[in-house]
Amino acid sequence: MSALVRFERLTKAFFGVPAVDDVTLDVEEGSVLGLIGENGAGKSTLVNMVGGVVAPSSGRMLWRDAPYAPRDAAAATERGIAFIHQELNLFLNLTVAENLFIDGFPKRFGLIDRHAIEARAAELMATLDLDLAPNALIEDLSPGERQLVEIAKALHREAELIVFDEPTTSLTPRETGRLFDVIERLRAQGKTIIYISHVLGDVARLCDSVAVLRDGKLIESGPTTTFDISRMIRAMIGRELSGLYPERSAGPTDATVLDVEGVSQPGVLEDVSLAVRRGEILGLFGLMGSGRSELARVLFGIDPAERGTISLDGRPLPTRPRERIRAGLAFVTENRREEGLMMEASIEDNLALVSIGRFGRAPLAFVDSEALTSESRDVAERVRLKAGDIHVQPAKALSGGNQQKVVIGKWLMRSPRAFILDEPTRGVDVGAKYEIYVLADQLAAEGGAVLFISSEIEELMGVCDRILVMSRGEIVGTFEAPPFDRPSILAAAFREAA
Amino acid sequence: MNEASTTAVGTAHRDGATTVAPSRAGLVGERLRRRAADLLLSDYFILYVSLAYFIILIPFLPTLSNPANLANILSNMWPLLVVAVGQTFVLTIGGIDLSQGSVVGLASVVGAALLATAGSEAVMANAPLWGLVLSEQGGPLAGLPRGLAIGILAMLLTGLLIGALNGVSVAYLDMPPFMVTLVGLIVIGAFAIWLTQSENIRPLPDSYVQLGKGQIVSVYLGEQAEPRIPRREIHAFITYPMLIAVGVALAAHLLLSRSVFGRYVYAVGSNRRAAEISGVPVKRVIVAVFMISALCAAAGAILYSARLEAGRPTLGEGAFLLDVIGAVVIGGTSLFGGKGKIIWTCFGVLFFVLLSNTLNLMNLSSFHIDMVKGGVILAAAMLDVWRTRLLRERTT
Numbered sequence: 058m059s060a061l062v063r064f065e066r067l068t069k070a071f072f073g074v075p076a077v078d079d080v081t082l083d084v085e086e087g088s089v090l091g092l093i094g095e096n097g098a099g100k101s102t103l104v105n106m107v108g109g110v111v112a113p114s115s116g117r118m119l120w121r122d123a124p125y126a127p128r129d130a131a132a133a134t135e136r137g138i139a140f141i142h143q144e145l146n147l148f149l150n151l152t153v154a155e156n157l158f159i160d161g162f163p164k165r166f167g168l169i170d171r172h173a174i175e176a177r178a179a180e181l182m183a184t185l186d187l188d189l190a191p192n193a194l195i196e197d198l199s200p201g202e203r204q205l206v207e208i209a210k211a212l213h214r215e216a217e218l219i220v221f222d223e224p225t226t227s228l229t230p231r232e233t234g235r236l237f238d239v240i241e242r243l244r245a246q247g248k249t250i251i252y253i254s255h256v257l258g259d260v261a262r263l264c265d266s267v268a269v270l271r272d273g274k275l276i277e278s279g280p281t282t283t284f285d286i287s288r289m290i291r292a293m294i295g296r297e298l299s300g301l302y303p304e305r306s307a308g309p310t311d312a313t314v315l316d317v318e319g320v321s322q323p324g325v326l327e328d329v330s331l332a333v334r335r336g337e338i339l340g341l342f343g344l345m346g347s348g349r350s351e352l353a354r355v356l357f358g359i360d361p362a363e364r365g366t367i368s369l370d371g372r373p374l375p376t377r378p379r380e381r382i383r384a385g386l387a388f389v390t391e392n393r394r395e396e397g398l399m400m401e402a403s404i405e406d407n408l409a410l411v412s413i414g415r416f417g418r419a420p421l422a423f424v425d426s427e428a429l430t431s432e433s434r435d436v437a438e439r440v441r442l443k444a445g446d447i448h449v450q451p452a453k454a455l456s457g458g459n460q461q462k463v464v465i466g467k468w469l470m471r472s473p474r475a476f477i478l479d480e481p482t483r484g485v486d487v488g489a490k491y492e493i494y495v496l497a498d499q500l501a502a503e504g505g506a507v508l509f510i511s512s513e514i515e516e517l518m519g520v521c522d523r524i525l526v527m528s529r530g531e532i533v534g535t536f537e538a539p540p541f542d543r544p545s546i547l548a549a550a551f552r553e554a555a
Numbered sequence: 556m557n558e559a560s561t562t563a564v565g566t567a568h569r570d571g572a573t574t575v576a577p578s579r580a581g582l583v584g585e586r587l588r589r590r591a592a593d594l595l596l597s598d599y600f601i602l603y604v605s606l607a608y609f610i611i612l613i614p615f616l617p618t619l620s621n622p623a624n625l626a627n628i629l630s631n632m633w634p635l636l637v638v639a640v641g642q643t644f645v646l647t648i649g650g651i652d653l654s655q656g657s658v659v660g661l662a663s664v665v666g667a668a669l670l671a672t673a674g675s676e677a678v679m680a681n682a683p684l685w686g687l688v689l690s691e692q693g694g695p696l697a698g699l700p701r702g703l704a705i706g707i708l709a710m711l712l713t714g715l716l717i718g719a720l721n722g723v724s725v726a727y728l729d730m731p732p733f734m735v736t737l738v739g740l741i742v743i744g745a746f747a748i749w750l751t752q753s754e755n756i757r758p759l760p761d762s763y764v765q766l767g768k769g770q771i772v773s774v775y776l777g778e779q780a781e782p783r784i785p786r787r788e789i790h791a792f793i794t795y796p797m798l799i800a801v802g803v804a805l806a807a808h809l810l811l812s813r814s815v816f817g818r819y820v821y822a823v824g825s826n827r828r829a830a831e832i833s834g835v836p837v838k839r840v841i842v843a844v845f846m847i848s849a850l851c852a853a854a855g856a857i858l859y860s861a862r863l864e865a866g867r868p869t870l871g872e873g874a875f876l877l878d879v880i881g882a883v884v885i886g887g888t889s890l891f892g893g894k895g896k897i898i899w900t901c902f903g904v905l906f907f908v909l910l911s912n913t914l915n916l917m918n919l920s921s922f923h924i925d926m927v928k929g930g931v932i933l934a935a936a937m938l939d940v941w942r943t944r945l946l947r948e949r950t951t
Contacts, residue, residue: 399825
């Protein structure tokens with residue numbers, strides 16, 4: 058096999074700081090390369106250079122041994138490179154077939170030749186062994202199906218190199234399985250694939266070779282057979298990870314902080330009761346659609362509940378989020394891009410958002426910016442934020458893990474009594490995940506009550522004192538005190554409707 | 556921005572070298588580009604543009620730098636600045652307030668109807684205001700000891716009321732600001748015209764007229780040849796409208812940049828959902844912002860109508876909104892929200908008034924002037940796109 062793409066001493070620096078530093082690497086034609094590394098390690102910058110989105114500062118790329126320097130993204134597409142991103146680029150209001158042909162419809166008598174595009178779409182679906190109707194609207198498809206349409210689009214454009222960037226983040230286990238089948242099929246057809254993921258088990262299972270980036274440098278690369286997961290982690294974070302989860306520094310007490318009694322909302326939640334104690338991390342496990350995030354939103358007052366009471370330290374909570382925040386509740390959303398951060402605003406402004414009122418000084422409520430800056434710096438340090446000057450650097454310039462630390466940090470500025478963490482480690486790399494677990498432990502150890510909602514059963518088993526399982530809007534199981542039994546938790550979550 | 560380095564890589568391919576330092580010319584080019592970007596992103600960019608424009612045009616329009624013309628430019632700036640300051644708040648939360656024009660008209664009618672010192676049945680007989688508020692003796696507040704203060708208060712309250720209606724419709728009824736304020740523009744404008752049957756209300760008391768024209772420091776340039784210097788050779792420098800406008804702008808600047816409320820305004824404009832979830836009183840902020848906008852429009856109405864010495868329902872019609880929104884956007888406040896500064900608006904107003912003035916001096920017709928202004932606003936929108944792109948390249 059020969060290299061489809063070769064990076065030769067490739068470097069890209071942003072304002073003097075190298076994001077990709079002197080990387081030399083071959084991507085073998087017809088193989089699947091797993092590209093791994095912590096957030097900010099340079100994976101995206103590297104593939105963005107292949108994709109013509111950013112130009113290298115020095116070094117060069119070769120495409121089948123000929124120099125390759127795409128002028129822009131269009132030039133890279135022309136050459137045969139396709140990206141399957143976390144956020145998909147499909148038109149929701151158009152059909153599968155229309156999306157495939159969006160950049161050039163075949164015409165008959167000046168009108169779109171609907172018959173031709175649907176026939177071609179069906180053909181593409183067949184090569185991928187998929188059963189999607191060409192005239193189905195994208196908005197009616199599940200996230201996994203939409204992703205497969207993106208792949209079909211890549212095939213339609215005769216892409217030779219397909220880059221998958223965290224493709225499984227929003228997929229169900231079954232959809233993930235199907236995606237892997239499709240990737241195998243693509244490889245069998247001679248396509249070359251770069252697969253970027255934080256899910257190392259998937260990388261080990263799927264990829265022919267692995268390349269590990271850290272701080273922009275290529276740390277290790279080689280056939281997957283020579284990598285086990287612990288070697289991958291070691292290469293990614295540059296040290297031995299003693300355990301995946303921190304030791305708990307203190308245990309729960311008997312005092313109930315957050316008390317939920319019989320909360321119901323038709324079609325969403327059914328008679329949910331739970332209690333989070335002082336110093337406790339209570340895990341809430343559920344599959345997609347089980348009602349776990351819906352519960353979080355009801356508890357925080359974003360969505361209404363028809364019945365039930367929610368109280369904090371024995372006092373019933375008022376209705377609106379604003380009042381619940383004042384009462385001592387904090388909510389780390391699962392959707393940090395849309396609901397957690399002001400992406401364009403500085404890190405400091407983001408950290409200040411929840412508690413800004415506290416910094417207003419009489420008589421005109423002018424912000425005491427010195428106090429604000431110094432407290433923001435303290436919090437940034439406490440969450441171990443890796444950032445430049447928090448006063449000027451915008452939130453969007455941070456990696457996913459650091460963005461999540463900002464979201465947690467802005468609540469810390471208010472010292473709440475109870476935390477609702479909804480999928481706090483989604484899209485976050487191994488090192489940052491560990492730091493978020495440490496934070497959760499600290500919150501509990503300082504006397505807070507933490508409701509830790511997740512779809513990753515391992516992390517709940519690793520950090521929680523108790524685990525509740527939700528399914529179809531109900532709490533269907535309670536698992537007291539570690540060690541937890543994984544199969545029985547899963548069995549509870551997968552329970553069919555009684 | 557990476558053109559230089561891309562070329563360098565291109566050369567590397569031809570030479571077959573693996574790494575190549577950017578050439579000297581490339582470095583100089585990069586540095587120049589960096590400088591240009593700094594300038595473009597500076598808070599003072601539009602001030603520089605205004606000064607450059609002014610200096611470049613002096614040889615072609617000698618009257619431009621006459622003291623009389625400078626005084627004229629200044630006097631045109633103040634009322635526009637007051638209104639534009641209000642618009643800045645609305646644009647910063649990602650909204651738009653088209654009703655400002657009609658608020659200027661209605662507030663000027665309200666104030667004049669209350670304060671007029673006399674009335675003429677011959678002119679006003681058909682107006683609904685005649686007999687109800689206005690009579691041969693003028694408005695109900697004419698000659699009262701605190702009449703002026705009450706009249707002004709009534710004008711400002713008119714603005715606050717309309718602003719509250721706009722704000723509640725946008726925040727609590729979830730209607731788009733564009734629709735709400737467009738309807739406001741049409742309905743309130745029509746209402747003001749109906750009130751007076753499109754007649755102007757005059758005369759207004761001297762104390763009121765002072766607010767739009769009163770001079771505090773005036774200058775005369777040259778030697779004193781006669782015992783009495785002719786009025787038209789004395790040029791107003793510091794005036795009441797200047798003090799009012801600078802006061803409004805300063806207060807607004809402090810409110811937006813220093814206060815907790817100002818932080819809320821930026822947060823709502825940056826990401827409304829995130830602001831809500833972080834406990835920002837989003838709806839109240841939106842209502843307050845629309846009230847500030849209409850309040851500023853009403854304050855602008857005082858300056859405009861006092862200068863005109865009449866209440867005129869059509870005061871804010873025609874290209875007025877173009878001037879207001881144009882000046883704010885040229886200053887650099889983004890139409891997408893989250894980004895705006897009062898100081899930008901000050902420079903935007905300066906540039907816009909300077910532009911109108913020079914176009915007038917060129918003896919262009921008002922149609923041509925509007926066409927040029929439209930083009931300049933388009934250029935400003937383009938500039939905003941460039942700035943945003945530059946900023947993105949810098950920070951990612």
